[in-house]
Amino acid sequence: MSELLRVENVHALADDKQILNGLNLEIKKGETHVIMGPNGAGKSTLDSVIMGNPQYKVTEGKVFFEGEDITALKADARARKGIFLSFQTPEEVPGVTLEDFLRVCRRNMTGQPLKVFAFRKELKALMDDLDMDPSYASRYLNVGFSGGEKKKSEILQMLVLQPKLAMLDETDSGLDVDAVRVVSKGIKKFKNEDNSLLIITHNARILENLDIDKVHILYNGRIIKTAGPELIEEVNTNGFANIIGKED
Numbered sequence: 001m002s003e004l005l006r007v008e009n010v011h012a013l014a015d016d017k018q019i020l021n022g023l024n025l026e027i028k029k030g031e032t033h034v035i036m037g038p039n040g041a042g043k044s045t046l047d048s049v050i051m052g053n054p055q056y057k058v059t060e061g062k063v064f065f066e067g068e069d070i071t072a073l074k075a076d077a078r079a080r081k082g083i084f085l086s087f088q089t090p091e092e093v094p095g096v097t098l099e100d101f102l103r104v105c106r107r108n109m110t111g112q113p114l115k116v117f118a119f120r121k122e123l124k125a126l127m128d129d130l131d132m133d134p135s136y137a138s139r140y141l142n143v144g145f146s147g148g149e150k151k152k153s154e155i156l157q158m159l160v161l162q163p164k165l166a167m168l169d170e171t172d173s174g175l176d177v178d179a180v181r182v183v184s185k186g187i188k189k190f191k192n193e194d195n196s197l198l199i200i201t202h203n204a205r206i207l208e209n210l211d212i213d214k215v216h217i218l219y220n221g222r223i224i225k226t227a228g229p230e231l232i233e234e235v236n237t238n239g240f241a242n243i244i245g246k247e248d
């Protein structure tokens, strides 16, 4: 399998605070990776750095996507290359409907004009799969959506955009049991042998339908342990203390 993403010795700051400290991560095409780690370890920061969020300054190291050094690229250029981030806390965007937003995103990704009715039909089918009321397509993006509805709208975005790398940051947090099942089905529907997933979670349930290739523990801005899916069970049973204790 060929390499999709390589994060090489990345050090990153926000507000002069050192958050990532020599972080290494490699994801091949078709793989599903999980990142776990205590609150404040730097997990969301890693996603932001891969996405190119300008709040974070990379002071050392590089990020490669499909072999190309993208460290200096802006977020929109990275999105066009096929990197997608589902936010831990999705933003509300008044004045832009969910459908218009998705249509513009798709057009920007493909560079092709879209047939409005065909797109609307596709969107309705995807919203049905996610148990989303189709009337939400004409509501302003995430405005007044409940926490769970915002997360579903992020998964809808992923399904519409079909990125090569989808990073999901605690997409399961705040979802009720049924919604976790629906979202997890949506993620499974998205996944194929050509795309890759990087999932941050504190909860094993969202992962149940997925074939996990690697699990990483992020602590103090670095990945301190990588193993197979059995590591999820170990963390859920024993917490992080054991693993962190073996560090340093």
Ligand SMILES: Nc1ncnc2c1ncn2[C@@H]1O[C@H](COP(=O)(O)OP(=O)(O)OP(=O)(O)O)[C@@H](O)[C@H]1O
Pocket: 014, 015, 017, 019, 037, 038, 039, 040, 041, 042, 043, 044, 045, 046, 055, 088
């Ligand atoms: N823009 C920022 N400005 C200042 N500090 C930041 C910024 N972003 C993150 N941090 C700090 O960096 C550390 C890592 O934050 P991050 O959000 O990456 O943690 P996390 O591992 O995702 O935690 P959680 O599990 O709680 O979501 C925290 O101490 C946080 O306060």
Ligand SMILES: [Mg+2]
Pocket: 043, 044, 045, 088, 169
């Ligand atoms: Mg986080």
